[in-house]
Amino acid sequence: MDKILLWSLLLIFSGSQASRPLAQRNIEFAVDLYQAICLSHKNNIIFSPLGTTLGLGMVQLGAKGKAQQQIRQTLKLQETSAGEEFSVLKSFFSAISEKKQEFTFNLANALYLQEGFTVKEQYLHSNKEFFQSAIKLVDFQDAKTSAETISTWVESKTDGKIKDMFSGEDFGPLTRLILVNAVYFKGDWKQKFTKENTQLMNFTKKDGAAVKIPMMKALVRTKYGYFSGSSMNYQVLELPYKGDEFSLIIVLPAEDVNIEEMEKQITAHQILKWFSEMQEEEVEVSLPRFQVEQKLDFKEALYSLNITEIFSGGCDLSGITDSAEVFISQVMQHVFFEINEDGSEAATSAGMHIPVIMSLAQNQFIANHPFLFIVKNNPTESILFMGRVTNPDTQKMKGRDLDSL
Known part of the structure; x- marks a missing residue:
């Protein structure tokens, strides 16, 4: 119902x-x-x-x-x-x-x-x-x-x-x-990131400049796809929220792909294709903590x-x-x-923590340059939120959050 x-x-x-x-x-x-x-x-x-x-x-x-x-x-x-x-x-x-x-x-x-x-x-x-x-x-x-x-x-x-x-x-x-x-x-994430594994890494902004940002890391088993079209390659990753009603979809173009060119080619048919063709796989995920x-x-x-x-x-x-x-x-x-290790401000100790064991997974998803994101309702495939990150907002983060990394 x-x-x-x-x-x-x-x-x-x-x-x-x-x-x-x-x-x-x-x-x-x-x-x-x-x-x-x-x-x-x-x-x-x-x-x-x-x-x-x-x-x-x-x-x-x-x-x-x-x-x-x-x-x-x-x-x-x-x-x-x-x-x-x-x-x-x-x-x-x-x-x-x-x-x-x-x-x-x-x-x-x-x-x-x-x-x-x-x-x-x-x-x-x-x-x-x-x-x-x-x-x-x-x-x-x-x-x-x-x-x-x-x-x-x-x-x-x-x-x-x-x-x-x-x-x-x-x-x-x-x-x-x-x-x-x-x-x-x-x-809350269905599979939470572990805060101890978050590291400062470079994020290359749209203008080519690099900025240090907190990069969350985890080895997860989730839906993932590698797609090619119109001379451009990109990855699509799904991170479900607790309860499986909602998921965050990250669309990451290859490093040599201009995100604005990829945006122009997005269609409803293409998005539905991502949803249906992603397969559950083991993926090494590196994702910025951002607001x-x-x-x-x-x-x-x-x-x-x-x-x-x-x-x-x-x-x-x-x-x-x-x-x-x-x-x-x-x-x-x-x-x-906001995206952080818990997925929610109301952080709880519940939920399975996935250890970071890098180099074991065949797929690497490293979001260290501009990407698109979608929050969807899984039962209906309807979009609640849509956007892009060209520069993770570190200005509003508390100093101690960065100092601890």
């Missing part, structure tokens, strides 16, 4: 039929959005296709005409009624909360409207029922107070991990509606994907309010993502 519910969340509008084409459409949207983000971000990237889909779903619930049509086309939704699209979301949130002991998965959705605008009761009810989202009124004329109010709400919904999401400079005199989406995920935290305004990326109408003053959001002045001014997402 949980598998069906999770799929229904990630493929919000796709109905109850579980099949590969539905997973493919979800991944197609994730790839489209990733490539759009790459156009304006050259370094580390982290975003949540799940969060973006939920956020756009919140808007679609109240959009009409061209605004609704553009969202549905970009999300590759089937023609179906709203009841079929959202019917299982409420059950999913209950199911996911019951598994909190296996992972931390915090998702905060909210629409902030300028005071004086009346929101329709049906829209309020539907958002609360399907998305567990809050709709709040603020006075954007008092930009500083509004920023503090929204940031405090986000912080409370993400266990304090995402702070200061907005500042007063983010709002202007014409701000009418802010869509906020904050995501926080961490999980990626990023706040993105998706307006430019969504424009490039032909979602433009919701940002114009003439868009039809009459399902939200009767006011003709309302339009979306920002679509913000803030994601915090």
Whole structure:
């Protein structure tokens, strides 16, 4: 049952039929959005296709005409009624909360409207029922107070991990509606790395410069694949989280392959091929300990994907309010993502530690240069997070963490 519910969340509008084409459409949207983000971000990237889909779903619930049509086309939704699209979301949130002991998965959705605008009761009810989202009124004329109010709400919904999401400079005199989406995920590895084996090693950044970073090491038996295509070679590695519901997929190009060239060739079909063709093998893994935290305004990326109408003053959001002045001014997402030896901040002594016995495995996976990563739900092959690491963030690590290596 949980598998069906999770799929229904990630493929919000796709109905109850579980099949590969539905997973493919979800991944197609994730790839489209990733490539759009790459156009304006050259370094580390982290975003949540799940969060973006939920956020756009919140808007679609109240959009009409061209605004609704553009969202549905970009999300590759089937023609179906709203009841079929959202019917299982409420059950999913209950199911996911019951598994909190296996992972931390915090998702905060909210629409902030300028005071004086009346929101329709049906829209309020539907958002609360399907998305567990809050709709709040603020006075954007008092930009500083509004920023503090929204940031405090986000912080409370993400266990304090995402702070200061907005500042007063983010709002202007014409701000009418802010869509906020904050995501926080961490999980324990199924097979943990041993901290004693972590060593300082060189990581070659995209510009060719080298930086010292903590490199985690382990010998693991896991799904692995070596792929070739369009004159480029790369490795794909799967590291499952405890409980096997989620996995981290690392895509590592060969050292002579430009990561931006590889990104251009990624397709939903290719990603599904990785998932299906990886085989369980013994692999020597060297993976950076890293943090990626990023706040993105998706307006430019969504424009490039032909979602433009919701940002114009003439868009039809009459399902939200009767006011003709309302339009979306920002679509913000803030994601915090961390990889360490435990896989989770809430480190426990449970779990099997895999000793590092190098040179015994036939396969070596050494992530000492830029790579892509995906966090997927295994039962559905749906993507929760997607991004790349071009420079592991050592600036935010505590000095003692590096001194101990």
